[in-house]
Amino acid sequence: MRKLVGRNFARLRREKGVTQEDLAVRSGFSQQYLSGLEHGKRNPTIVTLYLLAQALDVDHVDLVRSDSQDS
């Protein structure tokens, strides 16, 4: 699940053309946290998941939606 959320977050962030650094400034999450998240190393709570989705201006459901590499 960590890897799935990480892949979704990285893909959506790139689709939005936003760097981790930009997002860190905008969201209040550290760039290290975002990098760890994208590498499947974080285990955010559902509240943090919602805040991350808001920072990226996406629906929180899109962060947990299964993708082809579902693991």
Place this chain on the structure above:
Amino acid sequence: MRKLVGRNFARLRREKGVTQEDLAVRSGFSQQYLSGLEHGKRNPTIVTLYLLAQALDVDHVDLVRSDSQDS
């Protein structure tokens, strides 16, 4: 987000005709935890969210899907 996940979990559990007690035995989560979850008082991590979905035999996306009372 906590309330949304709680409402979704409670609704899906009832649709499956499973009591909190049955689910507690089956899942390893305490009945108190499940009750708190359904009342929007828990803030599970995404890994716990996945385990909860497995215990209920539903897709984890269904636990975070927005509903009409979305709050």
